Amino acid sequence: MTQRDFNQASAVAADLLAQLQATIGDVIRGKDEAIRLAIVALLARGHLLIEDVPGVGKTTLARALARSISCDFQRIQFTSDMLPSDVTGVSVFNQQTRQFEFRPGPIFAHIVLADEINRTTPKTQSALLEAMNEAQVTVDNKTMPLPRPFMVVATQNPVEHHGTFPIPESQLDRFLMRLEIGYPPPESERQILRAASSEPVVDIEPVLTAEEVVEIQESAALISVDEDLLGYVLALVEKTRRHEELSLGVSPRGSKSLVRAAQAMALLDGRSYCIPDDFKSLAIPVFAHRCVVNSRHASPLKKASHAEVILREIVEETPVPL
Numbered sequence: 001m002t003q004r005d006f007n008q009a010s011a012v013a014a015d016l017l018a019q020l021q022a023t024i025g026d027v028i029r030g031k032d033e034a035i036r037l038a039i040v041a042l043l044a045r046g047h048l049l050i051e052d053v054p055g056v057g058k059t060t061l062a063r064a065l066a067r068s069i070s071c072d073f074q075r076i077q078f079t080s081d082m083l084p085s086d087v088t089g090v091s092v093f094n095q096q097t098r099q100f101e102f103r104p105g106p107i108f109a110h111i112v113l114a115d116e117i118n119r120t121t122p123k124t125q126s127a128l129l130e131a132m133n134e135a136q137v138t139v140d141n142k143t144m145p146l147p148r149p150f151m152v153v154a155t156q157n158p159v160e161h162h163g164t165f166p167i168p169e170s171q172l173d174r175f176l177m178r179l180e181i182g183y184p185p186p187e188s189e190r191q192i193l194r195a196a197s198s199e200p201v202v203d204i205e206p207v208l209t210a211e212e213v214v215e216i217q218e219s220a221a222l223i224s225v226d227e228d229l230l231g232y233v234l235a236l237v238e239k240t241r242r243h244e245e246l247s248l249g250v251s252p253r254g255s256k257s258l259v260r261a262a263q264a265m266a267l268l269d270g271r272s273y274c275i276p277d278d279f280k281s282l283a284i285p286v287f288a289h290r291c292v293v294n295s296r297h298a299s300p301l302k303k304a305s306h307a308e309v310i311l312r313e314i315v316e317e318t319p320v321p322l
Contacts, residue, residue: 010223013216014270017043020068020207021268027064027200028057030188034181036268037285038065038153042213043220043264046176046257047132047152049117049167049289053159056181062113062153063201069213070206071110072147078120080165084127088137102139107131110147110210114154118164125171128152132174149213169248169292176257177285216267223263224273228321232276233258236283239314240291246310248292258286276320283315284308 017039024035038061041048050058059075066073076087089105106112107128117125131137135146154175156167172178184192208216233255241249262278291307 010219010267010272011270013219013267016208016212017216017268023068023204023207024061024064027204028061028181029191030184031057031061031181034061034179037177037179040261040264040268040282041176042069042149042151043217043267044176044257044260045149045151045217046260047154047174049172049175049178050153050155050181051158051178052155052180052182054157056183058153058155058181059113059115060201061181062111064204065153066111067201067204068206069110069149069208069210071149071210071213073111073113074106074109075113075115076106077115078117078124080119080121082120082124084124085139087124087127088131088139091140100140102142102144104144107137108144108146110149110151112150112152114152116156117154118156118167121165122168125165125167129171129174147210149210149217169290172289173251173253175289176261177282178289179285220264220267221260223266223271225259225263226274226321229262229274229276229279230259232279232318232321235318236279236287236314239318240287240311243310243314245294246291246307247294248290250287250290254287254290258282261286280315280320284311287311 021032021035021039024038025032028035038048042065050061052058062075063073085105087105087107089103089108091100091102093099094101114128117128131146131150132152135148135150137144137146152175156164183189236258237250237255239249240246243249258279261282262274265278265282266272266274288308288311291311293306293310
């Protein structure tokens with residue numbers, strides 16, 4: 001593909017993505033940035049962790065995204081008594097054929113909502129690791145690919161900790177980004193109340209097909225990233241690893257995630273190349289959940305907020321390539 005053809009394809013993709021953003025925006029009122037980041041995660045072949053209080057639209061966002069791209073959607077309500085097989089599936093003996101048959105679990109869908117993921121045990125949480133990292137599931141020594149596109153949207157309530165299990169760092173590192181939706185602005189909430197008797201997600205007309213999403217994902221991976229911008233990413237990452245208030249900095253997977261997210265952001269904006277603002281705007285949602293705050297520098301804020309404060313300082317003091 002020539003550069004001219006790629007530019008034309010990028011422009012077409014940007015128009016479709018603008019329609020996608022507007023369609024989801026008709027359902028999730030007043031939260032354009034959250035919708036934008038969710039689409040970026042999808043285009044970058046990443047997974048999304050939404051950490052927020054109940055009732056702000058976490059489930060609706062995942063459902064609206066799946067319906068807008070004409071993809072299968074499955075919701076897994078995590079509880080303390082769930083088993084890994086409840087997620088991945090189980091082999092059942094067929095009395096007629098005298099053979100074991102695999103019955104796939106809810107993980108075999110395009111968009112999977114892992115609702116309240118921190119309410120299940122680490123053993124069950126780990127059932128998602130292979131799926132999120134390699135887009136496949138292994139059961140009884142048999143490896144099965146997951147559908148494309150594949151995306152996990154996980155939620156957790158940051159306020160209530162009774163009966164929850166903290167998500168381990170190895171699991172957190174599999175999420176491309178973490179975000180908060182927050183309460184809607186008053187006028188947007190007024191519109192939500194006016195439409196309280198309807199179900200807007202059901203009325204969504206798909207904007208893209210699963211095949212088109214995969215094509216756009218492949219286009220996002222071809223977005224140009226200048227060497228100076230890669231150096232900027234490395235500078236940010238190195239500072240997180242050396243910062244005295246952080247006991248764990250950003251991993252190489254984290255730096256790759258920022259580059260992929262920036263490429264997706266550029267495509268969403270109709271560009272065939274990345275700019276510094278792509279990286280600056282995405283650094284905190286991509287990096288914050290990967291950093292662990294040193295206990296010696298405990299903050300009255302929750303640790304996630306403390307990590308965001310530190311990262312914001314790092315971003316502000318790191319020279320941006322011109």
